[in-house]
Amino acid sequence: MTTEKILKKAVSEHNLTFDEVVVLLKSEDDALFKAADKVREKFKGQEVHLRGLIEFTNICKSSCKYCGLRSENKKIERYRLKSDEIIALANHGAQMGYKTIVLQGGEDVFYKADLICEIIIGIKKNDLALTLSLGERSYEDYKLFREAGADRYLIRIETTDKALYSELHPNMSFENRLRCLKDLKSLGYETGSGCLVGLPNQTVEMLAKDILFFKENNFDMIGIGPFIPHPNTPLKDYTPWTDNFKMSLKVMAITRLLLPDINIPATTAMETLNPNGRIIALQSGANVVMPNITSTEYRPKYEIYPNKICLNDTSDKCRECITKKIESIGRTVSKGYGFRK
Ligand code: 5AD
Numbered sequence: 001m002t003t004e005k006i007l008k009k010a011v012s013e014h015n016l017t018f019d020e021v022v023v024l025l026k027s028e029d030d031a032l033f034k035a036a037d038k039v040r041e042k043f044k045g046q047e048v049h050l051r052g053l054i055e056f057t058n059i060c061k062s063s064c065k066y067c068g069l070r071s072e073n074k075k076i077e078r079y080r081l082k083s084d085e086i087i088a089l090a091n092h093g094a095q096m097g098y099k100t101i102v103l104q105g106g107e108d109v110f111y112k113a114d115l116i117c118e119i120i121i122g123i124k125k126n127d128l129a130l131t132l133s134l135g136e137r138s139y140e141d142y143k144l145f146r147e148a149g150a151d152r153y154l155i156r157i158e159t160t161d162k163a164l165y166s167e168l169h170p171n172m173s174f175e176n177r178l179r180c181l182k183d184l185k186s187l188g189y190e191t192g193s194g195c196l197v198g199l200p201n202q203t204v205e206m207l208a209k210d211i212l213f214f215k216e217n218n219f220d221m222i223g224i225g226p227f228i229p230h231p232n233t234p235l236k237d238y239t240p241w242t243d244n245f246k247m248s249l250k251v252m253a254i255t256r257l258l259l260p261d262i263n264i265p266a267t268t269a270m271e272t273l274n275p276n277g278r279i280i281a282l283q284s285g286a287n288v289v290m291p292n293i294t295s296t297e298y299r300p301k302y303e304i305y306p307n308k309i310c311l312n313d314t315s316d317k318c319r320e321c322i323t324k325k326i327e328s329i330g331r332t333v334s335k336g337y338g339f340r341k
């Protein structure tokens with residue numbers, strides 16, 4: 001089938017075969033982005049949902065080979081915010097108009113379930129939806145977080161290729177990652193996943209499988225970002241695909257075609273590779289942006305990958321900046337919580 005026919009099918013049926021997804025990933029036809037933008041407009045409208053992101057700890061017990069926060073990286077200064085500091089940041093986020101707060105951190109065992117629950121309860125005193133992104137935890141922890149009031153949880157599968165997954169995640173298991181996603185869904189969280197694009201030995205076929213995995217599991221949110229090598233990790237010398245921004249954008253756009261009503265962020269990593277990355281993503285299927293509301297003091301320390309944007313900006317500045325950008329393309333900032341349905 002030609003790209004044109006495949007796009008027609010995707011737009012009307014929201015279903016594609018593996019081979020069809022591969023054709024789209026290999027195609028250089030910008031019609032893909034236009035199609036994804038149309039599907040976004042039809043199912044999600046012109047509203048962009050902003051989620052205020054708090055990076056509350058950069059301490060991590062894991063050693064993902066691509067990530068700057070990995071435990072073996074001794075070159076970063078580690079920090080851990082206290083519960084009242086985190087709640088104060090969330091309160092400020094609510095005052096700025098955020099309707100969702102995302103609490104993201106490394107896999108930091110210091111924050112036992114009780115402490116996380118205390119933070120959740122504090123944040124939820126505001127009129128807000130709360131998303132957690134704390135990595136792999138037990139079913140019991142996820143249940144306690146949900147009962148304390150958490151609404152959503154993000155945990156990317158990173159790659160669905162088992163061999164690649166094992167290679168990149170020493171001492172972790174793909175099965176446990178899947179278990180987390182299953183537990184979160186069964187507990188009634190709006191569940192988000194996603195993948196990295198441009199990893200060493202990753203192929204277009206693997207990315208096609210990632211996309212079909214998102215579809216099969218009907219996740220509520222999918223975050224896709226380009227892999228950006230970090231100098232203090234084992235992958236420091238690896239060079240991803242020449243146009244990894246474009247490849248990430250393709251994965252995102254196809255995801256929109258197959259899952260027309262989900263929430264898809266224009267990711268910060270995309271903006272790191274392209275100064276207009278988030279706006280381009282918003283015009284290629286995305287409907288969410290996650291501006292940072294962490295204090296400027298801590299931002300440079302949360303270095304998952306190098307050259308992250310907005311490191312010297314304040315949360316007020318980021319909110320204003322992104323609002324202007326969104327309005328400049330004829331879209332509006334939503335005043336709602338932005339649940340999937
Ligand atoms: N480049 C881009 N994204 C990265 N992440 C981790 N390390 C990198 C990197 N070097 C992403 C992972 C993780 C999310 C919080 O950040 O996909 O799920």
Ligand code: FES
Binds near residue numbers: 291309310313321
């Ligand atoms: Fe932070 Fe633009 S979003 S300065």
